[in-house]
Amino acid sequence: MGWELSDLPGINPSICTHRILMEEEVKPIRQQQRRLNPTLLDVVKKEVTKLLAAGIIYPISNSQWVSLVHVVPKKSGMTVTKNQHDELVPTRIQNSWRVCINYKRLNQATRKDHFLLPFIDQVLEKLVGKSHYCFLDGYSSYMQIHIALEDQHKTTFTFPFGTFAYTRLPFGLCNAPGTFQRCMTNIFSDLLHD
Template sequence: MEVVFRGYQSSLFAMTISSSRARQLISRGCIAYLASVVLRGEDDAPRIEDISVVREFCDVFPAELPGMPPDREIEFVVDLVPGTTPISKALYRMAPAELKELRAQLQDLLDKGFIRPSVSPLEAPVLFVKKKDGSLRLCVDYREFNKVTIKNKYLLRRIDDLFDQLEGSSVYFKIDLQSGYHQLKIAPEDVSKTAFRTRYGHYEITVMPFGLANALAAFMDLMNRVFKPYLDMFIVVFIDDILVYS
C-alpha cells in the first residue's frame, strides 16, 4: 500500500484524535476529509478497454499491430559505406526453451508480414533479451553491420529543453506507441540489407527493426513530421513517447 500526501505537511506522522474530539472540531467549522483505503488486487485493476475513449476509438488502441503499416512520407533507408563486402556471422547457441520461443515468434512475424524469406548474402545472428515482464524480445545482432553503415546526423532534442516546455502546465496525458519501430516500412531496395539467419531459416525484415544504426534518428524524424503543427504548443515527443500537456 502506498500513501501519498499532497499539499503542505509539517509532519509525516499526523496526530491521532478521538471521534468525540473530531466532532467538536467539525462543529467549530474545521474542514474535515473522510478517506477510505481500498487495496486492489490484480483482478480489480482498471482495464484499458473499460475507458470510454478507448472503446470509441478501438481501432487506434489495438492490443497489437494487425499487420504491415501504411505507406508514409518517409521510409527507413540503409546506406552502407562504398565497397562494403557481405557480412556473415555464426549463429548463437540457444536453449531448447528459447528455440521453441524463436519458432513461435518467427511465425508471428511472418503472419504479420514483418519478415519474409531471404536469399541475401548478408546474415546476422539473433538472440533473445528478457523484457521487464519476463517475456523474451527477439533481437538481431547488427553490431558488425552497423560498423559499415553511414550514420545519420539527425540530433535528438535535449531532455531538459523538453521539460522547459512544460513550465506552467498542470494537466498531462502520456501516450506510448504500440511497437513504434514496426510502424515504419523499410525502403524496398534496402530490405535485403536487414537479413538474419536462424536455425529455422534465413529471413529479411520489411519494417524498421531494433538494433540498426539510424533507426532511432529515422523514427524521431517521422514523429516530428507527424506532430509538426503541434510541437511547442501542447505536445512533446521523444522517440515513441508522446506527452500532451495543458
C-alpha cells in the same frame, strides 16, 4: 489503434521510410547461424511465426547480409529475496525472453545518420505554462516504420528454420532512433512550433 502487430498498418511510407545507407567500399557480411538450445529455439520460432503472420518479416534466400539471432532474458518487475548474508535485497524477475538480432557488423558498415534527438529538458520547457498536454506511448513504435524496399535485404537474419528479412524497422539498427525521431517530428510538426 491495434491490439496486436497484425492490426497495425504502419506509418505511411510517404511520411517516413528507413534507409540503410552503406559506407564506401564495404563488403557484405554473411554470418553463419549458431546453435540454440531447444527452449530458446522454441522462443525464436514463436516470435518468427508471429512476425511472419503480421507481414513484418518475409522469407529470403539471396541476401549478402546475414545477421545472427540472440535471445536475452526480458526483465519485468521486482521482488525482494534474501542474499547469502540473509539480507533482503531487491531482485529483478525474469519471466520471459526477448528475441533480437545482433546487427553489430551491419551497423559498423552503415553510414551514420546524425539527426539530433531532443534533450528532455528542452522538451519539458515547451510545456511550461501550457494548460493541456498528453503522453503517447506507441505500440511497437519502430515496427510502425517501413524499411525502403532496396534496403530490406540488409536486415536478413537466420535461424535453423529459415532466413528472413524485415519490411519494418527492427530494434538494433544504429540509425533507428534518428529515423524514429525524424518521423515523429514530421508527424507532429504543426504541434511542435508555436
